[in-house]
Amino acid sequence: MNKLTLEARAKINLTLDIVNKRDDGYHDVSMVMQTISLCDTLHFKVIERGIKLNSNNLRLPKDERNIIYKSAKLLLEQTKVDKGIEVYVEKRIPVAAGLAGGSSNAACTIIALNKLWNLNLENEDLLDIGLKIGADVPFCMIEGTALAEGVGEILTNLDPLPKLYVVLVKPSIRISTPWAYSLVNIKSIKNHPENIKMVEGIQAGDAHLITSKMRNVFEDFIFKKYPRLTDIKEKMIRLGALNSLMSGSGPTIYGLFEDEKTAKIAYSELKKSYKEVFIATTYNKGGLYRGV
Ligand SMILES: C[C@](O)(CO)[C@H](O)COP(=O)(O)OP(=O)(O)OC[C@H]1O[C@@H](n2ccc(N)nc2=O)[C@H](O)[C@@H]1O
Numbered sequence: 001m002n003k004l005t006l007e008a009r010a011k012i013n014l015t016l017d018i019v020n021k022r023d024d025g026y027h028d029v030s031m032v033m034q035t036i037s038l039c040d041t042l043h044f045k046v047i048e049r050g051i052k053l054n055s056n057n058l059r060l061p062k063d064e065r066n067i068i069y070k071s072a073k074l075l076l077e078q079t080k081v082d083k084g085i086e087v088y089v090e091k092r093i094p095v096a097a098g099l100a101g102g103s104s105n106a107a108c109t110i111i112a113l114n115k116l117w118n119l120n121l122e123n124e125d126l127l128d129i130g131l132k133i134g135a136d137v138p139f140c141m142i143e144g145t146a147l148a149e150g151v152g153e154i155l156t157n158l159d160p161l162p163k164l165y166v167v168l169v170k171p172s173i174r175i176s177t178p179w180a181y182s183l184v185n186i187k188s189i190k191n192h193p194e195n196i197k198m199v200e201g202i203q204a205g206d207a208h209l210i211t212s213k214m215r216n217v218f219e220d221f222i223f224k225k226y227p228r229l230t231d232i233k234e235k236m237i238r239l240g241a242l243n244s245l246m247s248g249s250g251p252t253i254y255g256l257f258e259d260e261k262t263a264k265i266a267y268s269e270l271k272k273s274y275k276e277v278f279i280a281t282t283y284n285k286g287g288l289y290r291g292v
Pocket residue numbers: 013016025026027028029098100103133134135136137150151152177178181248249
């Protein structure tokens with residue numbers, strides 16, 4: 001095999017709690033993550049040597065700054081394999097959006113290269129390499145629904161969510177993840193997410209309990225800087241979302257809908273006011289090897 005095409009899916013946070021600031025500059029978190037069907041498509045082709053990158057997104061860096069490049073380079077260094085890779089990325093997930101657009105690309109790259117370069121790495125090794133690239137990468141490798149703790153790498157698989165429709169608005173502001181974490185004052189957080197109740201809702205397959213427990217503590221800090229983001233949440237609810245939340249460190253706001261028709265109407269309405277609007281569903285298949 002010398003060619004492979006994989007889908008790199010985005011994630012949303014159903015909850016996000018920040019519980020501790022660590023000495024290494026990272027934070028311990030406790031969050032329920034969910035994969036959604038919104039995805040990039042990555043086309044891989046083995047070449048003799050080097051890492052070549054191209055994309056339909058002309059603004060994406062194609063050199064060492066790209067997380068796909070970083071992932072391939074790390075695997076080359078760790079395994080000393082004498083091969084190269086060419087990757088074409090069809091980018092659909094908005095960039096720097098809080099949807100793990102980069103992390104999911106890294107996850108796919110590690111999985112694809114393990115196969116294409118015949119590395120035969122164990123699951124644990126793949127997840128460890130993923131973590132070296134970024135805190136969200138291990139979740140993007142396993143996909144589905146999971147509780148993520150530590151910096152995001154301690155993963156507990158949860159039952160699949162009932163199928164829900166996801167409408168997402170990516171406002172035209174840029175939020176860097178380190179900056180978002182630097183705004184957080186853990187002591188000032190009043191309502192920590194009820195992750196146990198969220199997990200119970202997921203176990204019961206109860207969409208109403210699940211959506212009633214959605215909570216992201218980043219909202220407290222990011223909404224102070226960008227108050228207009230609350231308008232999007234309010235609009236989502238008015239348009240019939242069971243609930244609405246900011247994903248990750250933002251700025252994307254998503255709404256969860258039970259029925260397709262209401263979600264489609266909400267999508268069309270939001271399109272009138274915002275440029276980057278997406279519609280997707282929750283996604284529960286996947287898994288570490290994705291059939292590869
Ligand atoms: C906000 C989330 O997307 C929620 O899922 C993640 O916590 C961010 O994960 P990520 O983008 O994969 O993060 P990384 O690329 O590993 O880290 C970028 C920067 O974010 C901060 N960071 C990230 C994850 C974490 N648990 N604590 C942190 O403080 C650190 O300043 C770090 O240098």
